[in-house]
Each structure stands twice: as structure tokens, then as C-alpha cells.
Amino acid sequence: MKPHNNHTFGQKVQHVKSPNSKGIIKHLVSKFEKISLNHRLLFSLYSFPYFGVLRREINLARITSDDVVLNIGCGAMPFTALYVSKITGAQVIAIDNDPQVICQAKQTVSYWNMADRITIMFADGKDVEGIFFTKAIVALQALPKREILKNLTESNVSGATLLFRQPRNWCKNQYDDLPESSSDGFVRHLMPTFSKTLMFAVDKSHKHEEALFEDIPLIADQHNNRSA
Numbered sequence: 001m002k003p004h005n006n007h008t009f010g011q012k013v014q015h016v017k018s019p020n021s022k023g024i025i026k027h028l029v030s031k032f033e034k035i036s037l038n039h040r041l042l043f044s045l046y047s048f049p050y051f052g053v054l055r056r057e058i059n060l061a062r063i064t065s066d067d068v069v070l071n072i073g074c075g076a077m078p079f080t081a082l083y084v085s086k087i088t089g090a091q092v093i094a095i096d097n098d099p100q101v102i103c104q105a106k107q108t109v110s111y112w113n114m115a116d117r118i119t120i121m122f123a124d125g126k127d128v129e130g131i132f133f134t135k136a137i138v139a140l141q142a143l144p145k146r147e148i149l150k151n152l153t154e155s156n157v158s159g160a161t162l163l164f165r166q167p168r169n170w171c172k173n174q175y176d177d178l179p180e181s182s183s184d185g186f187v188r189h190l191m192p193t194f195s196k197t198l199m200f201a202v203d204k205s206h207k208h209e210e211a212l213f214e215d216i217p218l219i220a221d222q223h224n225n226r227s228a
């Protein structure tokens with residue numbers, strides 16, 4: 001499905017800037033995932049709080065065994081993919097744009113005997129195409145979120161449901177975020193770095209285009225204004 005005003009839409013997207021893409025928290029999380037993926041106890045302790053997150057997200061998007069879930073930003077320790085498939089029985093296609101983590105993510109999935117249900121692929125959420133999915137879960141760390149939303153909205157069939165984790169205010173300079181007013185629903189979490197998951201329904205894409213790309217101050221401008 002393509003937007004009705006692709007030219008204007010595309011032009012606006014080009015101006016969207018990402019926040020500090022080398023945020024210290026993101027760096028530490030990625031490092032920690034790479035180190036602890038072979039330690040069963042560390043893996044379980046670290047990923048345990050996500051079990052509740054996933055249960056709320058699954059209820060919000062009504063994910064079932066009939067779904068194909070695209071997980072964007074799976075990391076070396078792809079616990080979102082593992083939990084969503086374990087809880088619902090859905091097939092998961094988990095992608096990451098860091099080639100270093102792909103091999104580790106594949107090993108982790110095999111280690112947990114989930115290779116028949118989870119496919120790991122090297123790809124970027126902002127331009128991935130040709131993958132059929134019915135639901136998508138986008139990691140807190142994934143960016144640029146607006147371009148990912150645009151790509152998923154344009155490239156997928158109507159009826160898909162997209163979930164984006166939304167950073168808490170205190171770490172919005174570390175993670176990319178989306179305007180909440182354009183979402184179709186949300187669930188709250190008590191996680192230290194994110195407070196909500198926003199839901200977007202692809203069949204309402206035109207609403208999102210307008211809400212997301214018109215009259216929204218650039219993220220870089222917001223940060224400049226804050227620090228001025």
C-alpha cells in the first residue's frame with residue numbers, strides 16, 4: 001500500500017533527524033547482550049522483566065499462533081522473538097542491522113531450540129521489503145522510528161499491526177520516539193527506559209502520515225531547544 005501523496009511524504013521524511021545514535025545506554029545494552037548470551041542464568045535474569053512486557057504487547061496486538069511477527073532490532077539476545085513465539089506459537093522473523101549480532105542471535109535461537117519458529121535475518125527496518133508479516137514489534141533501540149513506521153506502513157498489507165516501544169522522557173536523548181497522538185492504542189510498562197508500547201494499525205496509514213510528518217518539530221530541533 002502506497003501513500004496518496006508520496007512525494008511530499010518522502011521529502012518530509014528526509015528531514016527527520018535521529019537523536020544521539022551513540023547513546024551510552026544503548027551501547028551498554030548491546031555490549032551486555034553480546035557478553036551474556038551464552039550464560040543461561042544471566043540471559044534469564046536480564047530478559048525476565050520482558051516476559052511481562054511481551055504479555056501486555058501480545059494482548060494489545062492480539063498476537064496468536066496464526067500470526068507472522070516481524071521483530072525489528074532483535075539484538076544478539078533476541079528475547080522478544082523468543083518470548084513472543086514461546087507464548088503464542090507464532091512464527092517470528094527477527095531482523096537486525098548490525099551484522100555482528102546476526103550470527104550470535106542465530107546461535108541463541110538454536111540454543112533455545114527455537115530455530116524452527118524463529119528466522120534471523122540481516123536487514124534494516126527502515127528499508128526492509130518483501131517480508132510478509134501480520135504483526136511487527138520494534139525494539140526500543142531501533143531507529144529512525146518514523147522511517148521504520150513509514151516503511152512498514154507502505155510495504156505491508158492492510159490489517160497489519162505495528163508495535164513500537166516508547167522511551168521514557170528522561171532518556172529521549174538516547175532513543176528515538178514517535179508522537180503518541182497518532183497511535184491507535186498503547187499499553188504501559190514499568191521498565192526503566194520505556195514506559196509504553198504504542199500500537200499502529202496499517203489500515204489507518206493516512207492518518208499516521210499526516211500526524212507524523214506534518215507540523216512535528218524535528219527531533220534534533222527539540223534537543224537543540226532543550227539544551228539552548
Ligand SMILES: C[S@@+](CC[C@H](N)C(=O)[O-])C[C@H]1O[C@@H](n2cnc3c(N)ncnc32)[C@H](O)[C@@H]1O
Pocket residue numbers: 029030033072073074075076077078079080081095096097098101123124125126139141142143144148
Ligand atoms: C540491543 S537490541 C535489544 C533488543 C532485545 N534483544 C529484544 O529482544 O527486544 C536492539 C537492536 O536494534 C538494532 N537496530 C537498531 N536500529 C535498527 C534498524 N533500523 N533495523 C534493524 N535493527 C536495528 C541494533 O543493532 C540492536 O542490536
